[in-house]
Amino acid sequence: MKKLTILILLITFFAGSLTAIEKPGFLKYSNDQWVDSLMKTLTVDQKIGQLFMIQAYSNQKNQKTEEILKQIIQFQVGGVIFMQGGPLAQSQICNSFQKASNVPLLVAIDGETGLGFRLDSTINYPAQMALGAIADDSLIYRMGFEIGEQFRRLGIHMNMAPVSDININPANPVINYRSFGEDKIQVARKSWLYASGMQDAGVLATAKHFPGHGDTQTDSHLRLPVINRTKSELDSLELFPFSFLINKGIGAVMTGHLQVPALESNTKIPATLSSRIIKNKLKKDLGFEGLIITDAMNMKGVGKVSSAELVVRALKAGNDMVEIVPNLGKAIQAVKLAVKSGIITKDEIDSKCRKILAIKKWIGLDQHKLIETKNLVSDLNQNKYLLTKSQLYEKSLTVIENKNNILPIQKLDTLKIASLALGSVQITSFQRMLSNYTQVDHFNISQNPSDTEIAELLNQLKSYNLVITGIHGLGLYPSRRFGITDQQIRLTEGLDSQHTIFAFFGNPYALPNFPQLKNAQSLVVAYQDDKDVEELAAQLIFGARDAAGKLPVTVKDFYPIQSGIGIRNIQRLKYTLPEGVNINSGYLQHLIDSIAELGIEAKAFPGCQVLIAKGGNVIMNKSYGFLTYDKISPVQNDVLYDLASITKIAAPLPAVMKLYDEKKINLDAPLSNYFTEFKKSNKAELTVRDVLTHQARLQPYIPFYLERETKSILRKRAFKDQPSDQFPIRISKDMYVRNDFEKQVISDIVKSPLLSKKEFVYSDLGFGLLRFVTERLTTMTFQEYLNKEFYKPLGANSVGFKPYERYPIPQIAPTEDDQTFRKELLQGFVHDEMAAVLGGVSGNAGLFSNANDLAKVMQMYLQQGYYGGKQYISPETINEFTKVQFPQSSNHRALGFDKSNPLTRDEKNKFPATDASPESYGHTGFTGTFVWMDPKNQLLFIFLSNRVYPSRSHTAISDLNIQTSMHQAIYDAIQNGLN
Structure with a gap:
């Protein structure tokens, strides 16, 4: 019926247009x-x-101005x-x-x-x-x-x-x-x-x-x-x-x-x-x-x-x-x-x-x-024009094979993915965009590889269960077979078609030269080899974009005209221009750039990453400055930062939410039900809800690494500068902690006195213990559980503890030159002392990430627990955890999250932005990190820096109100629109 209606409309449209001539x-x-x-x-x-x-x-080369002037x-x-x-x-x-x-x-x-x-x-x-x-x-x-x-x-x-x-x-x-x-x-x-x-x-x-x-x-x-x-x-x-x-x-x-x-x-x-x-x-x-x-x-x-x-x-x-x-x-x-x-x-x-x-x-x-x-x-190059170009490319993308509904890609935790750029010896825009979504290993090969190169490549790709292949460098005209080489054809025939997705960046008339493509799991026709369309094809493959294109021509013996399979996105982050969400790029960039440059110039931090997403669209993911003040290594988007207390909402909190969904945790039950060491202590009746809202009367902090009596001398027989059977746990480049020190930390918390009054007092202790609660309820290590349930399926691969084990040290921003405890510059090792003595894995601190991967976790919250085709946490639980728990008291915290409260913010260093909605929530980190989500405006703001380099005594980031000013600048840009 729908097709008949469209046909009638078309007939009417064309019949009407041909009856009366409109003169030029x-x-x-x-x-x-x-x-x-x-x-x-x-x-x-x-x-x-x-x-x-x-x-x-x-x-x-061809200028003949004077001759033409004469004519x-x-x-x-x-x-x-x-x-x-x-x-x-x-x-x-x-x-x-x-x-x-x-x-x-x-x-x-x-x-x-x-x-x-x-x-x-x-x-x-x-x-x-x-x-x-x-x-x-x-x-x-x-x-x-x-x-x-x-x-x-x-x-x-x-x-x-x-x-x-x-x-x-x-x-x-x-x-x-x-x-x-x-x-x-x-x-x-x-x-x-x-x-x-x-x-x-x-x-x-x-x-x-x-x-x-x-x-x-x-x-x-x-x-x-x-x-x-x-x-x-x-x-x-x-x-x-x-x-x-x-x-x-x-x-x-x-x-x-x-x-x-x-x-x-x-x-x-x-x-x-x-x-x-x-x-x-x-x-x-x-x-x-x-x-x-x-x-x-x-x-x-x-x-x-x-x-x-x-x-x-x-x-x-x-x-x-x-x-x-x-x-x-x-x-x-x-x-x-x-x-x-x-x-x-x-x-x-x-x-x-x-x-x-x-x-x-x-x-x-x-x-x-x-x-x-x-x-x-x-x-001539206004972003509104670039946006139209991008939208045209997006709407043209045509999926003509999608066996087993492999697109959009889901279950990232089950996949080992390689990308192959066939016809490009350099990493392509397509490959770079693929890497925004999950771990992808990149391979490149020319249009004329030798038989040995082909054999070696195919052998390397055997260890992957998904290969995403971009076919590049094709001619747009049919002469000389569109520039396609025998080697390219032979290489595609050698790929395991059952585990290959092809993105064809060329004229669809050239498809019959690659017979193997019909057997592929999926085939995306992108028509041209352009940076924009490469990035959009990658976004389509990972479920950030829809596909609605239809072949405008018949591809002989392959596909009839109007072939095209509709694909719906699964709400992974898109990457677009600010104009795509009605924000002026120049205005926004000027505001953010000027504040970032002010902070760097004032030595509030040597460099930073800024990510802004609105409505699931990343409109800025930009790095500024350097890792250190010597200006040797510029900050790149893949640099990892110590998240400090943002760990609280990115590690134990999603775990507790999921366990709450599974009815394994009762928020109003004593924490001692899940952490039995509290049962015979003064903390036996502390509820999970009170711990999550920082009103459980716990001490703000305990210097576990110091002798309890002096609080200035390192604990005896607790640390060594060389590993051994008794000191196997590395906590910095040149320091190891005793293998049973975890018990010491727990004992110190259990024995600590409670504060006299039940009111909001920010404390690391309860969140630190949530690691152990998670491990006991799941029978998995904290990192294993988070990887399995959240980070790997989300594609947030850089989010994790102990980054020195997974990434090159130069890719990690240094924090403090710690001359009190570890006596060295900390790079790749957690800055927070409590998390450090727990081996770098804790619920209060210890996570490292880049802004892009952290955004996936936070966007999941904004999308009511849904991301990339999977419901991680129920919407009801998200709503419960992100609302103020005790609105009649002076405690305006949500469960784990800080909340926007215009009535109680300080004038000097108020956060979040003045224009953030009361529904918004987020967290800050001691190392100079900040993340805030606003569900009313569908806005996500992430600011990562290492403001504690080289010393925690640096307070310029708060003195200048950098993070809040930047946050407010986004709202100003939203208000300004495209003016």
Whole structure:
């Protein structure tokens, strides 16, 4: 029923569009005063000059500015089409051209995918074949409008796009991926959305290549292609998009260098020179009144006679403007002679010239201003444009194999994953993004590996039960088999297809060259090899993004047109621009950068990591500064920080929540039920709820490493500088603790006096003991349980204790140069003394992580215990643990979490941000760490630093209120929006 409804809507849409012709908007200016005055003042020769569009470059290799200036002055040409170059150089050259021209120039570019199709330092939107896979056509209109905005900013008024050819022939050597596909309705609709977006932005759109260049194996740049279709076939297929666009109001049509026997019986006359095709078919039958412009007249497909003669024939055939003539002077002279001899009438010249001037009026050239070069490149690369590009790529991603529903990937703890970049010897953007989700080992191999290299690689990959393979470096055209090598094919055949996911970054027509891909567990077609689409494909594979793309073409013997399997995301973190959540990137980055740089300059910390996520979208994951003040090792996003007390909400708390869900822990039962050492002590009746809210009357802290009497001398016979059977537990680089010291810690806590009053007093002791409670209830070590139930399934692989056992020391931020206890700089070993004497594993401190992996744990909380396809903790438990437990008292803590309380925060060092909602919660860490979640605003903020380097006495981070100021800056950016 749904399909029938869509079909009826499409029929209605197209039927309505073909009944009433919408004329090009510029035609209303045909008799405008400005146009009339020019027509009266221009000589015939000058009017002839208006019919020519000459070629210009802004790159140094092809720049011939002075020569073109002379042509503009001498022949008074109507327009310039720019080719390769850069925006700044082009703007300066264009300004000089406009100054030299008596009549403002119509400036064009062949920008099928935007400015980046021709110019460096500009945006290249997806190719039209990728756009053909998209269901959300509103994005294509937005792209067209944005391209129009960028063109106008650069002083460009006309785009030689969209390609409106239906690519019927997979072997087409010139159209191919430049087409929206092989479905005439899709091609027509998407062409118009692209064109109308541009025209609404004030840029003339050009449908090409009339009457249709899709069914050929010949490149018209080299020789004349033949379109062997009957007239009825042409009317129903090739001409359909052009007819549709004409009825909608397309401004211009480009005629193609094509031999079309059904429309032009003389096989020596290409469409460009055929009055039957242009005057009879395009103008009379289809009713087109807009600008008709030739394809480049220097292409070999147009003919072998002199260019001057061809230009006369092109204008006589009905073209209004000729583009890129090899010998301009001779061509103009030939047209003049044709007018004098009556081959072309003055009325014809006037009609063509008036049309061109009307276009110039429509685009505002009657009040033309030169291009402002200030901020030009940044204006052309605004993040709102980059966001649209990213969204287009995302919507184009097409899953055409998904055996056993392997996508999106789940059960990360059961997988040993390798990534293989086939065709790239360097780590790709695809691989880097894969690593954001879990541990992935990366392998790279060239397009031409030796047999030995292939064998070695395949042998290495045997130890993995999932290989994610990106196929890179493919050609977009079918010549030379899309650049695919025999070695690439052989390597894919050697992969275990039952344990392989392929991401194909190329033209889908190339798929049959890899027969093995049909047997893969999953195949994602990404259409192009671009950084954005690589990152998005990785996000799709891990369940952060949906897949809704459909193949816009038939892949012979593989997949029919419209193949595509819908994939729904499973709420893993996405990585996107702030604009994706309605925040201005520049504004947010300025605020965060300035605060981070202030902290570094003031030596509040040598460096830091900042992660911001909104609505599950990571909009900033950035590292600042260095690991130490000597500025040798810059902070990278994979650097691990000592989380200090954030451990409380990232280790024992999720464990207690899960055990509470399983009814193994009662919050209002005595902790002594689970920690029996308390049963005969003064702590026998302390409840779990009171411990979690820091009102159990426990001492704030005990210096376990010091003699109890002196509290200044290290405990005797407790520590050694060398390991032994009695001292096997390493607590720093050069210190080991006695194997039974854990019992000493427990004994000291049991014997400690209780505070006199039941009120909030922050204490590490109760949380430290939760490690033992977890281990006793689960019969697993604390790290094993957390890995099994949380960190490994979440893909939070860097979150853990004792990082020195798992990571290179240089990858871990140092903390304090501890001259009181361990007598060394601590790097890779926990800073907190209680956690240290417990061997680095405790419930109060000891966890290390980078910001990205910690975010997975915290986002799980924000998503009501759900993440990546798994419900870790029930929503009811999340709600219970994140609410204030004793609202009538002065204790405003949740269970384990700190809470936002605007009424009780200090003015000097209040946290969290003033604008954080009362529902928000989080925690801080002594080492300079901070994490806060706001469910109302769906905001996650993580700040990791080593502010205690080289000494804990440094208080600048709190004196300057760095963390809270940064937190508030995010809310300010949210309020500012995209302004």
